[in-house]
Amino acid sequence: MPSSKKPKRMTRRQFVAAGTMGCAALAVGCKEGNHGNWDFLNDAQARTLTAICDQIVPEDDFPSASQAGVLTYIDKQLARHYRRHRDIYRDGLAQAGAMSRERFGQEPAALAAPQMAELTSAIEKQNRKFFDLVRSHTFEGYYGAPRHGGNRNAVSWRMLGMAEPPVNGRAQYDLRKGSA
Amino acid sequence: MKRVNAVVVGAGAAGGIVAKELATAGLSVVLLERGKWYTANDCRKDDLRNQRTTVLGNAFGPEDEGNPRVLFDPHSGPRTLLPSEGGYQNNAACVGGGTLSYGAMAWRFMPQDFRMRSIYGAPAGSSLEDWPIGYDDLEPYYEKAEYEIGVSGDYSGSPFFGPRRRQLPMAPLPPNREFQILEPAAKRLGLHPFHIPMLRNSVPYNGRGPCMRCRWCVGFACEVDAKNGSQNTVIPTALATGNCALRTECMAREVLTDDRGRVRGVAYYDANGHLEEQLSDIVIVSACAIESARLLLNSKSRLFPNGLGNRYDQVGRNLQGHHYTGAMGFFDADTYDDVGPGASIAVADYNHGTAGLCGGGMLANEFIRLPIQMVDRMPAGTPRWGLRHKQSMRSFYKRNIAVMGPTQPIPSADARVTLDPAVRDKWGMPVARISGNVHPHTFEIGLVQAQRAELWLKEAGAVSTILNAGKPTVVSAGQHQAGTCRMGIDPQASVVNRNCQIHDVDNVFVIDGSVHVTNGGFNPVLTIMAIAYLASESLVRNWKGTGFRS
Ligand SMILES: Cc1cc2nc3c(=O)[nH]c(=O)nc-3n(C[C@H](O)[C@H](O)[C@H](O)COP(=O)(O)OP(=O)(O)OC[C@H]3O[C@@H](n4cnc5c(N)ncnc54)[C@H](O)[C@@H]3O)c2cc1C
Numbered sequence: 001m002p003s004s005k006k007p008k009r010m011t012r013r014q015f016v017a018a019g020t021m022g023c024a025a026l027a028v029g030c031k032e033g034n035h036g037n038w039d040f041l042n043d044a045q046a047r048t049l050t051a052i053c054d055q056i057v058p059e060d061d062f063p064s065a066s067q068a069g070v071l072t073y074i075d076k077q078l079a080r081h082y083r084r085h086r087d088i089y090r091d092g093l094a095q096a097g098a099m100s101r102e103r104f105g106q107e108p109a110a111l112a113a114p115q116m117a118e119l120t121s122a123i124e125k126q127n128r129k130f131f132d133l134v135r136s137h138t139f140e141g142y143y144g145a146p147r148h149g150g151n152r153n154a155v156s157w158r159m160l161g162m163a164e165p166p167v168n169g170r171a172q173y174d175l176r177k178g179s180a
Numbered sequence: 181m182k183r184v185n186a187v188v189v190g191a192g193a194a195g196g197i198v199a200k201e202l203a204t205a206g207l208s209v210v211l212l213e214r215g216k217w218y219t220a221n222d223c224r225k226d227d228l229r230n231q232r233t234t235v236l237g238n239a240f241g242p243e244d245e246g247n248p249r250v251l252f253d254p255h256s257g258p259r260t261l262l263p264s265e266g267g268y269q270n271n272a273a274c275v276g277g278g279t280l281s282y283g284a285m286a287w288r289f290m291p292q293d294f295r296m297r298s299i300y301g302a303p304a305g306s307s308l309e310d311w312p313i314g315y316d317d318l319e320p321y322y323e324k325a326e327y328e329i330g331v332s333g334d335y336s337g338s339p340f341f342g343p344r345r346r347q348l349p350m351a352p353l354p355p356n357r358e359f360q361i362l363e364p365a366a367k368r369l370g371l372h373p374f375h376i377p378m379l380r381n382s383v384p385y386n387g388r389g390p391c392m393r394c395r396w397c398v399g400f401a402c403e404v405d406a407k408n409g410s411q412n413t414v415i416p417t418a419l420a421t422g423n424c425a426l427r428t429e430c431m432a433r434e435v436l437t438d439d440r441g442r443v444r445g446v447a448y449y450d451a452n453g454h455l456e457e458q459l460s461d462i463v464i465v466s467a468c469a470i471e472s473a474r475l476l477l478n479s480k481s482r483l484f485p486n487g488l489g490n491r492y493d494q495v496g497r498n499l500q501g502h503h504y505t506g507a508m509g510f511f512d513a514d515t516y517d518d519v520g521p522g523a524s525i526a527v528a529d530y531n532h533g534t535a536g537l538c539g540g541g542m543l544a545n546e547f548i549r550l551p552i553q554m555v556d557r558m559p560a561g562t563p564r565w566g567l568r569h570k571q572s573m574r575s576f577y578k579r580n581i582a583v584m585g586p587t588q589p590i591p592s593a594d595a596r597v598t599l600d601p602a603v604r605d606k607w608g609m610p611v612a613r614i615s616g617n618v619h620p621h622t623f624e625i626g627l628v629q630a631q632r633a634e635l636w637l638k639e640a641g642a643v644s645t646i647l648n649a650g651k652p653t654v655v656s657a658g659q660h661q662a663g664t665c666r667m668g669i670d671p672q673a674s675v676v677n678r679n680c681q682i683h684d685v686d687n688v689f690v691i692d693g694s695v696h697v698t699n700g701g702f703n704p705v706l707t708i709m710a711i712a713y714l715a716s717e718s719l720v721r722n723w724k725g726t727g728f729r730s
């Protein structure tokens with residue numbers, strides 16, 4: 001896709017950097033366990049998860065997963081409805097980090113796009129349970145209802161060309177005429 | 181607590197009708213419902229939390245906390261599941277039951293659907309049977325459901341249905357774009373397309389307005405209250421008689437019996453978790469097929485050590501729902517028009533009469549697919565994730581049609597609900613354990629149906645298609661659950677008689693989808709409603725009365 005006319009957006013790395021800066025600036029708010037702006041994730045986990053989610057829904061003319069708020073969605077749910085998936089996330093993210101360091105000598109968030117794609121495929125093969133969970137949750141956060149923190153400004157719905165806000169009140173009968 | 185004539189357990193499709201019929205006939209009724217009463221104001225259209233997409237929970241019950249079930253999969257063994265997980269096989273738990281949030285297709289079964297064994301013979305290993313009642317017995321009650329609850333649609337395009345005395349009370353909604361694409365294609369194939377009958381107002385009816393054609397219908401409550409269920413029709417009527425008390429957030433624990441083997445009431449937990457007893461002359465169990473079976477199995481006593489109605493180990497057997505199959509077609513022009521509810525056109529040419537198949541099923545276009553429901557339904561060859569997946573969503577979200585249908589299930593006695601020996605719910609009661617599967621011929625029928633759907637889509641101009649015809653390892657009961665307290669003449673091979681009365685206890689009835697002998701090639705709710713009217717009428721006719729008036 002030609003990117004010349006594309007509105008200026010943050011790249012993944014700028015986004016992550018901004019997130020980290022936000023945390024540093026709000027140092028008092030950064031708890032011991034490194035919980036910056038998150039309810040469940042720590043910053044390192046959030047960086048790795050961002051890298052994976054943005055492979056599942058990458059940026060093009062429309063925002064990537066993390067740009068649309070998917071991390072906020074997943075993090076919120078891990079503190080609420082998806083508490084039962086915490087262990088899989090904790091272990092899966094740790095394993096993803098280890099695989100990245102072993103293959104490329106770097107954290108996932110620092111990898112160039114082709115390497116990150118390769119790593120993501122490797123995670124999909126080696127830890128299918130974790131990957132499928134992240135994949136489902138990424139899609140939920142990207143394509144689901146905005147009220148849960150993802151799909152910011154209904155961005156995916158607009159991308160799909162759906163009327164936003166939706167058109168309601170299409171009844172073709174005049175209710176004031178009384179009932180049958 | 182005052183003794184009443186009747187306790188009805190479950191304020192769903194059937195329970196609401198029974199409560200209304202008994203209350204208007206003058207019986208005093210207590211209607212127990214484990215869930216809450218939601219109104220149109222609670223409808224909150226949430227793509228991730230409704231009765232269809234439940235990843236963040238069921239909007240209309242039951243909640244995830246304290247309501248587990250166990251699914252026994254032959255490959256992975258028993259799994260304890262939350263109501264928001266697929267294998268749980270949920271319908272709903274609220275006033276209205278499934279009818280608050282259903283898609284509202286309002287099918288009459290065909291005359292053949294009640295005589296499956298006579299017509300086809302039972303495949304080896306199946307429990308295929310005829311019903312003890314036929315289409316003609318039910319016809320007046322189908323009509324009553326169509327008029328009292330309210331159905332729009334038009335069957336006139338199809339010559340395959342049984343005779344009817346009156347047309348539907350409301351015309352169909354105007355056709356959406358999918359209808360316009362699929363109708364000429366069906367005709368070119370020599371099929372007989374028609375407007376799906378729906379429990380949905382197309383014009384003002386019963387004091388409520390018409391559908392305003394929103395995007396979020398199946399799985400959601402309706403904000404303009406145009407979807408007709410028991411919660412906005414028969415239950416308010418029952419309450420208006422003054423003879424019916426609705427108690428919400430009340431969970432029946434067991435049906436109580438006396439020393440002579442007669443039922444004397446129901447023990448239930450109220451909203452505060454207190455155990456209460458409501459004594460009554462009769463009890464009607466209308467808790468939906470899985471929970472009705474569970475309640476009877478949990479109702480053990482000295483005379484009924486294996487549960488009520490279960491002398492011959494029949495309660496919970498023949499669990500069925502629908503094996504849904506079909507195809508998706510992808511088009512090179514927009515098919516999506518954002519005009520709800522989406523499902524609009526059907527053919528019933530394939531329900532019966534194919535050599536080598538015991539039945540078939542109806543095929544119809546699907547309700548609007550929300551974006552989250554499309555992520556795993558992209559054209560063949562689309563990667564599961566990544567840029568090409570995203571591009572594919574963009575290319576095809578508005579350019580696809582899904583034609584699907586419920587395959588006539590061939591029942592098996594091994595598909596069943598039992599009590600789990602270990603897992604308990606939040607009240608300490610053994611939970612339902614679901615195991616077994618319908619007869620494998622069901623999947624052969626399902627595959628043929630999927631191929632027929634594919635053919636229709638291709639004729640309509642689909643540039644590519646994918647088949648949806650899986651082969652689940654455990655029975656798919658879920659929203660169409662039925663069969664667990666089969667109606668029949670032989671007390672050793674069924675649970676209730678043709679009046680829905682348990683064979684060996686004459687003052688307890690099971691009235692809901694549980695009594696279905698077979699489940700047709702159609703969504704079941706209108707048949708459940710018709711049976712509720714029929715059974716209530718015979719109950720009232722035979723009622724001698726005890727003189728009780730509140
Ligand atoms: C999203 C969705 C879409 C559907 N679409 C269609 C469709 O288009 N067409 C169609 O024909 N069908 C459809 N159905 C299925 C339809 O709703 C069911 O077939 C129907 O509601 C079943 O009726 P029932 O009376 O057997 O049970 P229900 O309507 O489920 O009612 C049973 C009630 O009993 C209550 N209950 C259970 N146990 C207890 C207890 N121990 N104590 C107290 N209360 C209890 C439950 O909370 C529930 O409210 C749909 C269902 C859903 C959820």
Ligand code: SF4
Pocket residue numbers: 380390391392393394395396397398400401402403404405406407520521
């Ligand atoms: S499509 Fe119509 S009946 Fe369904 S929820 Fe929307 S307005 Fe109500």
